[in-house]
Amino acid sequence: MARQMKDSGIEWIGDIPAQWQVIPHKYVMHKEKSICEHYKGEDIISLTMNGVIVRDLTAGGKMPTTFDGYQYVDPEDLLLCLFDIDVTPRCVGVVRNHGVTSPAYSCFKVHEGYHNAYAVGKVFEHLQEKKISTTIHTLLKLSxxxxxxxxxxxxxxxxxxxxxxxxxxxxxxxxxxxxxxxxxxxxxxxxxxxxxxxxxxxxxxxxxxxxxxxxxxxxxxxxxxxxxxxxxxxxxxxxxxxxxxxxxxxxxxxxxxxxxxxxxxxxxxxxxxxxxxxxxxxxxxxxxxxxxxxxxxxxxxxxxxxxxxxxxxxxxIKGESFRGRNLETIALQTSRIKSPTSSENPLL
The missing domain is CATH 3.40.50.300 (P-loop containing nucleotide triphosphate hydrolases)
Incomplete structure (x- = not known):
């Protein structure tokens, strides 16, 4: 049975499931930043292509000289990357662990009564994917x-x-x-x-x-x-x-x-x-x-x-051309017999 949909009333969102409500996000969550003045070994939380993860500090890669000044995050927080959106592969995720993360991220706390931060996060992911798909289509068209x-x-x-x-x-x-x-x-x-x-x-x-x-x-x-x-x-x-x-x-x-x-x-x-x-x-x-x-x-x-x-x-790049690899040459001959010349036909 096909899911019933309705107009959200918001052009860039489009249709939504009939049972959903459109509520301004300020009634569902608020932005909060609690700075870690002195890092004491807390888990480092990162927003990646695979969602929000605890970063392995032994794996190498680019690291800051200190984690002082990072911000605290808690389970069920929503992390949003609102900078470099054009080149950032993932912009939203749900935190699962206590820890600290880059102050460049925007951290949102979900209000009481909206305990399922995962569901809220999935809505943001859906909107993000829709925006990315539209952006890619536009870029390809203009390219x-x-x-x-x-x-x-x-x-x-x-x-x-x-x-x-x-x-x-x-x-x-x-x-x-x-x-x-x-x-x-x-x-x-x-x-x-x-x-x-x-x-x-x-x-x-x-x-x-x-x-x-x-x-x-x-x-x-x-x-x-x-x-x-x-x-x-x-x-x-x-x-x-x-x-x-x-x-x-x-x-x-x-x-x-x-x-x-x-x-x-x-x-x-x-x-x-x-x-x-x-x-x-x-x-x-x-x-x-x-x-x-x-x-x-x-x-x-x-x-x-x-x-x-x-x-x-x-x-x-040197070598033979890739073109013509699928070229098929077919030799044919008609069933008509070649007409004799005057020298070959004594009656002419």
Whole structure:
């Protein structure tokens, strides 16, 4: 039997089960922060992908120099991560142990009469997942990445790649490059998976809530040219600087005149000084040392290249093209007999 639903009356929540009530959260819980002035060995509570856990201090990893100044938490408290929401994989969880946690988290105490903090937490998780799903869909739509048959790391054939540094390639889904502000370049002949890897990186960024934009080099040239004619250079540059991950495909497939080369340098320069999480991903069938042949204004290009590869990882991919692996060639012949020529037919 299908569950009966009703309109919550709140646009971003949508429909809810018919028996539920919509109550402002201030009547259900309140925010509280009790600071631990002197840490005395209490459990360290962390909000993770697996919910709220007691952190193992012997496991290593990034640790503060002191836990003084952390806040106390109790069982049934709700922990919310309300900072860096775009890059935080989990934003809410229910505390199960007494301990201390980062003061950056928001701790909420559930009021008497609403003892099931787990149920309240599940509501928040549902709303969070709904928001994340909507955000991901919007980011993918704005990214210009293909949505019908997306190129992802899951459908890339890593088994076809050989070399001593294949682990570096397989580590791309961690997105460590963008968090380290490290540019990526995939260089190699046509059909070796360069664009697939670049788009897969962008797709994974969108899945993590990171704004991404994909553009071919010829489209970038046309975009610059149109902007110059309309006097919109600043607006276009702002739009290309804004995404955290900018993917420029097929560098070297077209030529840039002097003005477009200067705009390209401005783009690279502004992204080089960008704050937060960011990088640029390039694909090309030409070695970067050959890119200058497609640009004019050498001084600007050299400055741009210097900034691109100041902190970058270049994957040189060699080998046969992946394309055509499913090509099937069928040889056929008609049943008609070749007509004889005049020399072969004595009656003609």
């Amino acid at each position: 210009r990445l293909p949505l019908k048959d997306p190129k992802t790391f899951e459908n890339f054939d890593f088994t076809a790649i050989r070399g001593r540094d294949t682990d570096r390639l397989k580590s791309l889904p961690s997105l460590s490059a963008i968090y380290a502000h490290r540019n990526l370049a995939f260089i190699g002949p046509a059909g070796t998976g360069k664009t697939h890897l670049a788009q897969a990186f962008g797709y994974e960024c969108c899945q993590r809530g990171i704004k991404t934009y994909f553009i071919k080099m010829s489209e970038l040239r046309d975009k610059f040219t149109a902007a110059r004619r309309a006097g919109r250079e600043a607006s276009v540059l702002n739009g290309l600087v804004r995404p955290s991950c900018l993917i420029i495909d097929e560098v070297g497939h077209c030529e840039f005149d002097k003005e477009n080369t200067r705009l390209f340098f401005d783009l690279i320069d502004r992204r080089y000084n960008k704050e937060g999480v960011f990088n640029i991903v390039f694909t090309s069938n030409k070695n970067p040392s050959q890119w200058r042949s497609n640009f004019n204004e050498d001084d600007s290009l050299l400055c741009a290249l210097d900034r691109i590869f100041d902190d970058a990882t270049v994957f040189n």
